[in-house]
Amino acid sequence: MILGASGDIGQAICHRLAAQGWSLYLHYFKQQARVATLQTELQTAYPKQDFFKLQADLTDETAVPPLLQQLFQVDAVVFAEGITTYQLLQDTSSQQIETLWQLHVKTPMLLCQQLNSKLSRSALGRIVFIGSIYGGSGSPMEVAYSTVKGAQSAFANAYAREVASLGITVNVVAPGAVDTQMNHMFSNADQVQLKAEIPLGRMAQPNEIAYWVQSLLAPEADYLTGQTLYVSGGWLK
Numbered sequence: 233m234i235l236g237a238s239g240d241i242g243q244a245i246c247h248r249l250a251a252q253g254w255s256l257y258l259h260y261f262k263q264q265a266r267v268a269t270l271q272t273e274l275q276t277a278y279p280k281q282d283f284f285k286l287q288a289d290l291t292d293e294t295a296v297p298p299l300l301q302q303l304f305q306v307d308a309v310v311f312a313e314g315i316t317t318y319q320l321l322q323d324t325s326s327q328q329i330e331t332l333w334q335l336h337v338k339t340p341m342l343l344c345q346q347l348n349s350k351l352s353r354s355a356l357g358r359i360v361f362i363g364s365i366y367g368g369s370g371s372p373m374e375v376a377y378s379t380v381k382g383a384q385s386a387f388a389n390a391y392a393r394e395v396a397s398l399g400i401t402v403n404v405v406a407p408g409a410v411d412t413q414m415n416h417m418f419s420n421a422d423q424v425q426l427k428a429e430i431p432l433g434r435m436a437q438p439n440e441i442a443y444w445v446q447s448l449l450a451p452e453a454d455y456l457t458g459q460t461l462y463v464s465g466g467w468l469k
């Protein structure tokens with residue numbers, strides 16, 4: 233199940249996993265059309281696999297039970313949904329903090345609770361969060377976002393230990409800057425400055441993040457759990 237399959241990183245993950253033989257639940261919030269197109273493309277390219285669409289607002293925990301009712305087998309969950317807000321903490325409202333917390337941490341925790349038995353029955357059993365370098369380093373102007381991204385890594389540290397004996401692994405792939413819609417709010421000048429700070433001199437492409445998710449979902453990745461992999465081109469970490 234890919235939460236945020238309508239996002240740029242989510243789409244890249246779906247393409248890679250489908251090519252590896254996975255059947256997928258494709259979650260979206262607002263971009264129904266984007267996921268419908270993805271579903272058609274994948275179903276055409278991989279006719280023997282199944283691709284289902286799921287809609288849910290993950291800032292609303294009442295969305296969890298209806299989402300769960302639509303699931304059959306679940307071998308892996310990838311949390312690739314997310315938003316940020318760009319402002320001083322002083323200017324961040326209680327509601328904005330609540331929304332970031334619900335979307336990145338609380339609803340994923342509730343989903344992990346409810347998916348525990350399905351994941352433990354699976355021969356694989358994988359949970360992967362798309363976290364952020366900011367969860368490790370922190371960022372001014374994105375203090376609330378950095379906080380919830382750090383919480384995703386803290387959750388993975390703890391939950392990995394709790395479910396290790398069930399054969400479930402829990403990890404975070406934490407990108408630096410990725411060339412997606414999320415960064416299109418920055419001006420060209422800001423983007424030039426950002427790239428100059430990154431040792432590799434450029435943003436990541438979504439596919440370069442998806443590669444690590446695919447790797448964590450491989451059977452050979454069984455022994456890696458409770459980790460945050462920083463995929464940042466050498467930036468900040």
Ligand SMILES: NC(=O)c1ccc[n+]([C@@H]2O[C@H](COP(=O)([O-])OP(=O)(O)OC[C@H]3O[C@@H](n4cnc5c(N)ncnc54)[C@H](OP(=O)(O)O)[C@@H]3O)[C@@H](O)[C@H]2O)c1
Nearest residue numbers: 236238239240241260261262263289290313314409410412
């Ligand atoms: N881009 C970067 O530089 C960067 C860097 C580090 C980490 N990340 C993380 O990578 C993940 C994916 O980001 P992206 O760059 O692919 O962003 P994106 O293209 O903007 O995608 C965001 C995804 O989140 C979903 N979403 C937003 N609000 C939601 C809600 N209320 N309920 C459920 N889903 C919701 C969107 O669904 P709809 O489109 O259907 O509404 C979309 O699928 C996020 O967790 C982000 O924090 C990104």
